[in-house]
Amino acid sequence: MVSANNRVEGSGIVTIGSQALRQDVWLANQIIPKAGLAQLTWGNVSGVDREAGLFLIKPSGVSYDDLTPDMLVPIDLATGKVLGGDLRPSVDTESHRAFYLAWPSIGGITHTHSANAVAFAQADRDIPLLGTTHADTFNGPVPVTRGLTPEECANDYEFNTGQVIIELIGDDEAAAAMPAALVANHGPFTWGVSPKKSVEHAIIVEAVADMAIKTLALNPAAFTPQHLQERHFKRKHGPGAYYGNPGVKS
8 A cells, every 4th residue: 555655746746656766766767778778668667665565667658868757657566556647657567567476575677678688589599508697697597488378468468478487487586596587579577676686687688698699609509517607606696605895886
């Protein structure tokens, strides 16, 4: 339920959702064009406020240059209803909601149509783990979903898009170890503890997809030994991680 503390009035505009979350989601959306992750308006970021029972998402078809924090659309986490404003939310809203409902630890979600990641999705191929750059973030290949059935496309398509990723990835713990997936014939979705972290994962997905295409062109039989994969993942993740410095943001 949305509390009164999350309602701010001014200049004839009523916005629902904390100003801090609005700023975080707006800034994360601005990273998409700067990082070259989407053409035109082909991408969106959302962020959740679980205490308030809502999330904020980019409005549909609005350019990044025109986007302001007050234009972000508040969505009821339980029902999917728009809670305020006159703008339609992203068409991918129900996919985002499915992830938030399935994975309590995530705080932000990004969807883009970045070219190299989409190439793997359209080829119906996982992004293979071919080197340590990939292993630093993803504990295995970035997987691609099964295709949606005619029934799943005809009814609740966007929510079912989220469901095929959840079916593929698994539970909350698994989602933390693999914060990305490709929807077959569609493109990448990424998630993280915050909106900004979800976009960072989108940047990495596109980078490792680009590297994989080039690597496979040079050597179709390329691979990385399992022990090297594990070493690189574990030095950044888990109880034994030692990458970075305490209190210093990466």
